[in-house]
Amino acid sequence: MSDLALIVDDSAVNRQLLARHLASIGIEAREVVDGRAALAALAEPDNDVGVVLLDVVMPDMDGYETLAAIKSDEALRHLPVIMISGVDELDSVVRCIQLGATDYLPKPFNPTILAARVRASLADKRMRDVEVAHAAEQATLLQTIALQKEELSRFLSPQVAALVSSPEGQLLLAGHRREATAVFCDLRGFTAFSDSAEPEEVLGMLREYHSKMGELIVRYEGTLEHFAGDGLMVFFNDPVPQPDHVERAVRMAVAMREMFAGLAARWARLGFELGFGVGIACGYATLGRI
Amino acid sequence: MADDAPVLDRSVLAELRESVGGDDAFITDLVATYLAETADHLAAMDAAAKAGDAAAIVRPAHTLKSSSAALGALRLAAIGRDIEMAGRAGDAADLPAHVADARATWAATLREMAVAGLTR
Numbered sequence: 001m002s003d004l005a006l007i008v009d010d011s012a013v014n015r016q017l018l019a020r021h022l023a024s025i026g027i028e029a030r031e032v033v034d035g036r037a038a039l040a041a042l043a044e045p046d047n048d049v050g051v052v053l054l055d056v057v058m059p060d061m062d063g064y065e066t067l068a069a070i071k072s073d074e075a076l077r078h079l080p081v082i083m084i085s086g087v088d089e090l091d092s093v094v095r096c097i098q099l100g101a102t103d104y105l106p107k108p109f110n111p112t113i114l115a116a117r118v119r120a121s122l123a124d125k126r127m128r129d130v131e132v133a134h135a136a137e138q139a140t141l142l143q144t145i146a147l148q149k150e151e152l153s154r155f156l157s158p159q160v161a162a163l164v165s166s167p168e169g170q171l172l173l174a175g176h177r178r179e180a181t182a183v184f185c186d187l188r189g190f191t192a193f194s195d196s197a198e199p200e201e202v203l204g205m206l207r208e209y210h211s212k213m214g215e216l217i218v219r220y221e222g223t224l225e226h227f228a229g230d231g232l233m234v235f236f237n238d239p240v241p242q243p244d245h246v247e248r249a250v251r252m253a254v255a256m257r258e259m260f261a262g263l264a265a266r267w268a269r270l271g272f273e274l275g276f277g278v279g280i281a282c283g284y285a286t287l288g289r290i
Numbered sequence: 291m292a293d294d295a296p297v298l299d300r301s302v303l304a305e306l307r308e309s310v311g312g313d314d315a316f317i318t319d320l321v322a323t324y325l326a327e328t329a330d331h332l333a334a335m336d337a338a339a340k341a342g343d344a345a346a347i348v349r350p351a352h353t354l355k356s357s358s359a360a361l362g363a364l365r366l367a368a369i370g371r372d373i374e375m376a377g378r379a380g381d382a383a384d385l386p387a388h389v390a391d392a393r394a395t396w397a398a399t400l401r402e403m404a405v406a407g408l409t410r
Binding site for chain 1: 352
């Protein structure tokens with residue numbers, strides 16, 4: 001709770017009187033004699049200052065300079081500052097309000113006015129603290145969502161990842177029946193290769209194969225249904241409707257075959273004898289969360 | 291004029307006493323603080339007046355004005371205000387006379403405070 005009042009006044013009489021009045025309404029006060037000491041107190045980490053009562057005329061660093069320093073400090077600029085002022089100093093008060101002071105307290109002090117102004121300022125400060133905490137929570141939440149979307153996009157094509165994160169996507173993910181084109185492919189000779197090759201070789205080859213095929217799936221906006229080892233199943237027209245789903249499937253399959261030719265030539269030089277098999281099926285399918 | 295103001299306005303003291311719930315011990319403490327503080331301010335004002343430094347007299351005169359008014363020492367508060375204004379105006383010539391006036395009024399204030407039972 002930031003319910004501490006910082007009294008900044010070079011007059012010991014004023015400080016003593018203000019602290020007494022504040023104590024009578026349950027507000028603890030800390031006293032300093034000038035602006036420099038006030039800024040030092042406010043710079044302490046975890047200080048509980050919720051309102052500053054600031055005199056104008058002080059030695060070393062006066063009220064104007066102190067107020068300007070508080071208002072130009074990002075961490076302090078929302079801290080309420082109430083100017084302490086004599087009745088003959090209204091011009092100074094106006095200047096301080098223009099500089100960002102919240103309110104002013106006339107001398108001699110009236111305990112009722114003091115209580116009202118300090119309480120109002122503390123309430124503002126508390127409200128502000130709640131808003132800041134809320135904004136920080138929101139930022140963390142948004143950051144988490146962005147991170148989750150990013151994670152999701154590693155497993156789904158960007159347009160599918162965006163869709164499943166949207167309210168419409170949630171509806172689409174419900175089980176439904178729709179015409180779709182499926183492309184399935186695998187590597188011929190993979191089982192024999194994986195039996196004889198070192199695990200590091202198999203994983204290195206699979207990583208390259210998945211990476212290259214993944215690029216094509218993204219390019220043709222296919223939905224990767226699953227992959228297991230060398231086998232891939234990709235379908236089109238769901239969850240994003242694609243009127244040209246058959247053509248997309250065929251074009252992607254051809255592109256995969258060409259891509260594989262490049263990979264296979266290099267793998268052959270390493271002694272890996274692998275072929276590529278691909279099939280396409282078109283028809284009605286039940287899709288989504290079943 | 292400063293001379294028109296009472297040396298010690300007991301109604302101010304009564305209001306102050308009431309505002310702290312009739313806590314006489316606190317008032318006595320506050321007066322002790324005032325006495326110590328005012329002695330320092332008068333010394334600073336003496337030094338500024340002797341040096342002819344009008345700017346240096348502003349702050350102690352201002353604080354003397356403020357704390358004296360809080361305790362009902364209205365004549366000293368008025369003198370403090372006049373000295374502060376002279377200081378702000380850069381008028382150093384009359385400062386020694388002003389400060390002498392403040393010293394004399396301070397002595398009178400102390401006497402009245404003692405009579406009122408405010409000093410220990």
